[in-house]
Amino acid sequence: MIRLENLTKTYLSSGREVHALAGVNMTVREGEVFGIIGRSGAGKSTLIRMLNLLEHPTSGKVWLQGRDITPLSEAELRQVRRGIGMVFQHFNLLRSRTVLDNVRFPLKLAGLPKNEQLERAREVLSLVGLSDQAAKHPGQLSGGQQQRVGIARALANHPHLLLCDEATSALDPETTQSVLRLLRDINAKLGLTIVMITHGMDVIRAACDRVAVIDAGRIAESGDVMDVFLHPQHEVTQSLLSESGMDAEGWRALADTTTGRLIRLSFRGEATAQPMLSRISRELGLDLSILHGTVGRIKETPYGQLVVAAQGGEQALAQLPGHFEAIGVRFEVLRA
Numbered sequence: 001m002i003r004l005e006n007l008t009k010t011y012l013s014s015g016r017e018v019h020a021l022a023g024v025n026m027t028v029r030e031g032e033v034f035g036i037i038g039r040s041g042a043g044k045s046t047l048i049r050m051l052n053l054l055e056h057p058t059s060g061k062v063w064l065q066g067r068d069i070t071p072l073s074e075a076e077l078r079q080v081r082r083g084i085g086m087v088f089q090h091f092n093l094l095r096s097r098t099v100l101d102n103v104r105f106p107l108k109l110a111g112l113p114k115n116e117q118l119e120r121a122r123e124v125l126s127l128v129g130l131s132d133q134a135a136k137h138p139g140q141l142s143g144g145q146q147q148r149v150g151i152a153r154a155l156a157n158h159p160h161l162l163l164c165d166e167a168t169s170a171l172d173p174e175t176t177q178s179v180l181r182l183l184r185d186i187n188a189k190l191g192l193t194i195v196m197i198t199h200g201m202d203v204i205r206a207a208c209d210r211v212a213v214i215d216a217g218r219i220a221e222s223g224d225v226m227d228v229f230l231h232p233q234h235e236v237t238q239s240l241l242s243e244s245g246m247d248a249e250g251w252r253a254l255a256d257t258t259t260g261r262l263i264r265l266s267f268r269g270e271a272t273a274q275p276m277l278s279r280i281s282r283e284l285g286l287d288l289s290i291l292h293g294t295v296g297r298i299k300e301t302p303y304g305q306l307v308v309a310a311q312g313g314e315q316a317l318a319q320l321p322g323h324f325e326a327i328g329v330r331f332e333v334l335r336a
């Protein structure tokens, strides 16, 4: 769907070069929700603007649906952008127009006859659950409703790609979750690819299939959200997780005060609900005590990670990995 090939962007700021993107390679697959997360200044906004070439790279290529769009003319790019919807942090609605007029605005620009504009605008308003608000003005709606209008407007032209630029950053946590649910529903219902940039791990956890962590203009790591959350490799990912209460390393503080073998167990889906620790501890005659744990949900899938101190006979300890792996739990020894 999207492939970024060695993308760089260098700005000149007060005579100094700023490497906003320093060689980004990244692939977004058709039909997935892909999240890009990073700290302020990491290069997220620059990166998302590259996906529809609102900004041109200093070097490198942007492939969209198998086509290198970097050398295209402005007129050709306008055509490409018709297939890409964009959702903004501050909604960017026309305040003097009604909700319906806001949503049909891109259709008007595309030259659609008025009756078709109205029909399609009503269709997408219904999709975002705002049919009854069509005649109101944006100022009469809540932030969450305004963002739904923004999403309806982005969908009006039947895009195959939706870019969300910090789409929930201006919303409270509950509204954030409902807007993310809507984006997930749209992704499932329409099968369109969604790319979102955010600085919140909770956004990634609630909505994304895969994630790329960007740091100082480079992709620090990327992969399935579950894998990146359970086994973060890069220190930026680890600190972003820790700040959002999803700390995989918090056990270290307790490790020195505990004896025994330290193990980390990671599980997803079915295994989460099983009373595995007490059962295995009984079967092997071992003492298992929990030092640290996280349980939660990534999109619809439950997951968990426990750091456990295991004490008992060598023979029983040697059997531990097999017992956990047999029920689909990943087993790692943190301290032998």
Ligand SMILES: Nc1ncnc2c1ncn2[C@@H]1O[C@H](COP(=O)(O)OP(=O)(O)OP(=O)(O)O)[C@@H](O)[C@H]1O
Residues within 6 Å of the ligand: 011, 012, 013, 018, 019, 020, 038, 039, 040, 041, 042, 043, 044, 045, 046, 047, 199
């Ligand atoms: N037009 C510009 N001119 C000069 N420097 C720029 C320009 N746009 C971005 N930068 C610089 O490029 C780097 C990356 O900026 P970018 O806005 O992409 O980061 P970001 O991750 O989106 O940050 P934030 O979350 O704060 O929006 C920063 O150092 C920024 O100051």
